[in-house]
């Protein structure tokens with residue numbers, strides 16, 4: 001079985017961003033070691049989500065990378081993605097598992113050990129754990145849990161923990177030391193002046 005990717009790139013579809021260019025740059029560096037999660041803004045239409053996901057899925061297939069879809073599991077199924085990711089406002093994890101089937105990759109957001117254990121019991125195959133640090137990318141998040149919070153979740157579960165929020169290449173060593181299997185990033189790549197160099201820095205810190 002393939003090792004679960006340590007680097008997860010989440011698409012940034014805010015105005016002025018170029019999600020496909022960033023995905024292509026990252027795939028060129030990390031290829032099959034990358035997971036790309038297609039995440040669109042809440043007010044995007046399903047058609048917009050589908051069209052982006054279909055293009056990302058094709059790029060990932062060419063690079064043998066994993067393609068996941070955030071929230072919209074019908075879109076994940078429609079494009080033949082490898083799986084999906086759900087959080088507290090999305091389908092419950094057990095329902096998401098029923099939708100995606102037993103073999104799909106299913107990520108769930110967890111911010112502390114009890115939720116993390118419940119998500120794994122309900123069928124999550126990895127956890128997105130954060131906010132590890134403060135971030136400007138998403139509003140309304142709770143206070144960052146820090147590396148100690150990531151470590152508490154990592155100790156509680158046996159599935160890969162993917163740290164999220166405010167992650168930079170410089171922060172990866174302490175997250176890995178805390179037990180994170182890997183990291184998920186938006187801004188570290190989508191706001192980088194050179195996404196190729198930024199992917200190299202992230203990947204070098206993870207391997």
Ligand SMILES: Cc1ncc(COP(=O)(O)OP(=O)(O)O)c(N)n1
Pocket residue numbers: 008010037039070071085086087088089090107108109127128129162164184
């Ligand atoms: C890897 C990863 N971790 C956490 C999240 C956040 O999911 P959620 O809490 O459902 O919030 P939205 O991303 O849907 O706004 C994630 N997407 N990926």
Ligand SMILES: Cc1nc(C(=O)O)sc1CCOP(=O)(O)O
Pocket residue numbers: 109129130131132134135136137138141164165166167184185186187188
């Ligand atoms: C989509 C998302 N979910 C988070 C959570 O903590 O659940 S943080 C986040 C955005 C992360 O963006 P950046 O890498 O730019 O900080």
Ligand SMILES: [Mg+2]
Pocket residue numbers: 070071085086087088089090
């Ligand atoms: Mg969600």
